[in-house]
Amino acid sequence: MSDVLHVEDLSAGYGPLGVLHGVSLTVRAGERVGIVGLNGHGKSTLLRAVAGLTGWQSGSIKLNGVEIGGTRSQGPGRYTHKIVRMGLALVPQGDALFHGLSVADHLDSGAYTRRAWRERKQRREHVLEIFPPLQKLLNQPVGKLSGGERRMVSLGRGLMDDARLLLIDEPSLGLAPKISNGLMQALMQIDIKEGAMVIAEQNLSLLEGKVSRLIGLHAGKLKGGALAPDLPVSELVHHAGHPHPHH
Amino acid sequence: MDPYYLFVTAVSLASIYGLLAIGISIIWSSLGMINLAQGFTFTVSGYGAWLVAQNVSTNGFVVVLGGVITGALAGALTGLLAFIPLYDKPNFPLRSLIATLAISLMGGQFLLWLFTPRVKALPKIFGVGSIHIGPATVSHDKIGSIVCSAILLLLTLAWMKGSRRGLEIRAMMQNPEGAALVGVGLRSTAMAVMMVTGAMAGLAAVLLSQTYFISPFAGTTPLVKGMVVALAGGLGSVAGAVIAAVLIGFVEAFTAVQLGGQYVLITQFLFIIAVLLVRPRGIAGMIEHSRE
Numbered sequence: 055m056s057d058v059l060h061v062e063d064l065s066a067g068y069g070p071l072g073v074l075h076g077v078s079l080t081v082r083a084g085e086r087v088g089i090v091g092l093n094g095h096g097k098s099t100l101l102r103a104v105a106g107l108t109g110w111q112s113g114s115i116k117l118n119g120v121e122i123g124g125t126r127s128q129g130p131g132r133y134t135h136k137i138v139r140m141g142l143a144l145v146p147q148g149d150a151l152f153h154g155l156s157v158a159d160h161l162d163s164g165a166y167t168r169r170a171w172r173e174r175k176q177r178r179e180h181v182l183e184i185f186p187p188l189q190k191l192l193n194q195p196v197g198k199l200s201g202g203e204r205r206m207v208s209l210g211r212g213l214m215d216d217a218r219l220l221l222i223d224e225p226s227l228g229l230a231p232k233i234s235n236g237l238m239q240a241l242m243q244i245d246i247k248e249g250a251m252v253i254a255e256q257n258l259s260l261l262e263g264k265v266s267r268l269i270g271l272h273a274g275k276l277k278g279g280a281l282a283p284d285l286p287v288s289e290l291v292h293h294a295g296h297p298h299p300h301h
Numbered sequence: 302m303d304p305y306y307l308f309v310t311a312v313s314l315a316s317i318y319g320l321l322a323i324g325i326s327i328i329w330s331s332l333g334m335i336n337l338a339q340g341f342t343f344t345v346s347g348y349g350a351w352l353v354a355q356n357v358s359t360n361g362f363v364v365v366l367g368g369v370i371t372g373a374l375a376g377a378l379t380g381l382l383a384f385i386p387l388y389d390k391p392n393f394p395l396r397s398l399i400a401t402l403a404i405s406l407m408g409g410q411f412l413l414w415l416f417t418p419r420v421k422a423l424p425k426i427f428g429v430g431s432i433h434i435g436p437a438t439v440s441h442d443k444i445g446s447i448v449c450s451a452i453l454l455l456l457t458l459a460w461m462k463g464s465r466r467g468l469e470i471r472a473m474m475q476n477p478e479g480a481a482l483v484g485v486g487l488r489s490t491a492m493a494v495m496m497v498t499g500a501m502a503g504l505a506a507v508l509l510s511q512t513y514f515i516s517p518f519a520g521t522t523p524l525v526k527g528m529v530v531a532l533a534g535g536l537g538s539v540a541g542a543v544i545a546a547v548l549i550g551f552v553e554a555f556t557a558v559q560l561g562g563q564y565v566l567i568t569q570f571l572f573i574i575a576v577l578l579v580r581p582r583g584i585a586g587m588i589e590h591s592r593e
Contacts, residue, residue, distance in 0.1 A: 153475055
């Protein structure tokens, strides 16, 4: 039962397009796992499949030992809210924010259980400790925020409830190197307790040495870390067909 | 022409059209559905209130409650028939438009069969007579309409602002995927939206029935006017709908006083055409910069 996420033989895609081909991986409690790979090789699709947001998918996905996968050919997002309520927080690419709502509203929206909703003020304080720049922006509509601030709002929203599995899709996307470094540091400071964190990232150097395990994803198939946890990073990069990091 | 009379008439009309328009607007922006059955909800609520007045009590509060509850139920029925089975199918906006149109037409025929074409009248729940506020003379039903609509509108806005469910609806209006990611169930939220907006239409029906009779197709004109107000205000904006309702109310009151009641629809449509020529997104485009 200490497996937070257990994926077996997962294939997924959109319409006629298959993106993932028989992916299997396990994420244990207390782990921070990095998934690296090029654009278009399935990182986002893997995370979105866990949340039930792909066009279609098949294969088993177990969250805290409970089956949330299975075969589905339509209705993307239909069960997402139920999966979320079982302890998943996904911070998607593009952040999926509510542009007219304030930062405070966003954080509150992340408190979906009765208990979290009751404690939302304390929890908000806790999130503001992790992302101090949001303190002054609490009453601003999110549409007026910068890219880095929006990413913080999206991450903070995911931290408001007691999610056991935190999936973060490309935290550095579209941000200046300095800001993405700061953001990555904040992510590493989050106390994941009994849970786990999975970060999908194209920029390998941001994750190197910070996560417990790196997994390469190439052409919809896993390379490296999923099977051999201690694969050297150079090997992994080679397997994943990843170019040398630019930053 | 008495300017106070004009003002009070305009505001009381605005409060009734506003209730319908805000409902149409919220449904459009949160569910992506143009609800043509809002007129049917309106009509059914009138009959619901009439049945309550005939069989239960003619107490004003009870009659209003009867209309509001009937409206919420009719809204839920529309949601069950036109939203739940269709929302994840391709071409949902068009399909749901046709489904709600079908509900509206079939519902009208059903009411015609059930209640016969003979019109019904609600008891005067606010009493007959008028009061003087400063230099203005205001009839009871007008002041009642304004006060009741204002109360329901404020309650709804406070609920949207302060409760978890309200936050979920506002979140869904802005980004359905983001809403799902914070545990918002589309279907249950949609039913909540349909019931609240149905209740608004129900109150509007009881209020307008203080002036007009209840008949099987009584909802058609209010639906058209609610639609006009929602469009002129900018679909999806509550503030825009309120402003547009006041403006449309003035156009109607002014036209009725100056030119005669038969020209009301003409001037109203000229007005909305003018608004949409200048502001294709409606009035709210001026105040809500965040809508992109």
